[in-house]
Amino acid sequence: MALRPEHEIHGRRRSRNVGLGIVLIGFVVLVFALTVVKVQQGGLLEAYDHQPRVSLTPMPDPAPQSGAQAAPQAVPAPAPVTEDQP
Numbered sequence: 001m002a003l004r005p006e007h008e009i010h011g012r013r014r015s016r017n018v019g020l021g022i023v024l025i026g027f028v029v030l031v032f033a034l035t036v037v038k039v040q041q042g043g044l045l046e047a048y049d050h051q052p053r054v055s056l057t058p059m060p061d062p063a064p065q066s067g068a069q070a071a072p073q074a075v076p077a078p079a080p081v082t083e084d085q086p
Helices: 008-040
Strands: none
16 A cells, blocks of 8 residues: 655645744743743732732931921821722
């Protein structure tokens, strides 16, 4: 029994499948590289969780001291956070 030559449509399918495979492998490599970079810089990143982040809120400038003794200024406390806030 002799082998039949491959039909033209099978060659086209194979080339499309190889192209798609290369694109998928490239995407996986991109996601992996981004993950490695984020893990290496983990101290600089915080998750976005719809809550105000204390580490990013600016510190109030101290008031200039006039006179011998000035009354200390109170820093307002952040509002309490509940789970049902959007």
